[in-house]
Amino acid sequence: MINQPDLRLIQAIMAATRIEEHELDREAAEAALGEYVERELAGEAVRETMPLVAFYIATDADMARQYAELRADLIAFEHTELPEIAFDMAAAQARVARLIEIAPEDIVRPLPTTPSQETEQDYLRRLLPVWQRSLPVYGGVFMSGTAQPLLQPVDVPDQAIPTQMDIVLGQHETGAVINGRLKPRRSDLVGVPVRLYRIEMQPQPTPICVAEVPLDRFGRFAFEQLPHDRYVIVLFIEQQLIGVMWIDL
Amino acid sequence: MAVLHTCVERLKSEIDRQILRLLRENLSHREIGARLQPPMKHGTVTTRICRVAKKLYPCLVEHGYDKDQAIAIMREKGVEK
Incomplete structure (x- = not known):
């Protein structure tokens, strides 16, 4: 030998x-x-x-x-089969941190007044084309300038280093695009499912799973061709709902 | 693999032989560069390894290894010559 x-x-x-x-x-x-x-x-x-x-x-x-x-x-x-996981609305609500926020340094001009959350969401949508023109482009979509407002802490079990979900929003002709990445990358989380739920608000808030993708080996995931709506991104680890991020597109 | 060792010993440059000895220790190019005297930048180490490897190929061929045999060695991991 x-x-x-x-x-x-x-x-x-x-x-x-x-x-x-x-x-x-x-x-x-x-x-x-x-x-x-x-x-x-x-x-x-x-x-x-x-x-x-x-x-x-x-x-x-x-x-x-x-x-x-x-x-x-x-x-x-x-060799991994993705488990079937039911959405736990109560757990999701318990983990909701906040709506997307906008920091002055991430936009082209400061907000004139402190906006309500709804105004913020509307303003965010209107900022998308501005960001597309002015921010670094990565993989066809833009990155948030500091990434701070779109970074969401994720409670990964047995993880000493803080983990965050970094979301990058984009807009294509076919609809909105969400590109995400779990930072730092962890090899044991490859294949962990990330689900995108559309939130039906009437007659009562109801999550409807519209897509599921596995975390790739670089900790990335993506959802494409999304119509404007309210969504929640959910990361599952060991069938536990770990990270939640609400997004209005 | 005796033939390979013969070819390595034939190398005239002591630095080349030293690099190959360090390569056998499973080090990165950066680590190899740091261990050389005088130290070498890792990019230079990379280039040097490539050059040495290219030098060794004709020697292997000379001792009876053609391309197909070398590939077979890599795939079977069990041919001694």
């Missing part, structure tokens, strides 16, 4: 024969790591088709560790 260091060196040799020195871009390799793992698990000979990533995995312990973590996450995710 070939020992592990020899095997890694052979892998590095084979990868190096397929790349040029000017292609040694570590950031590019890291960015392609997720795709590398996915294609590898799909049966592709990625050491030959993605030699740059293979080279870094074979020669750099940091990259090898990231690779192993992503691979384990993805395998675990593929």
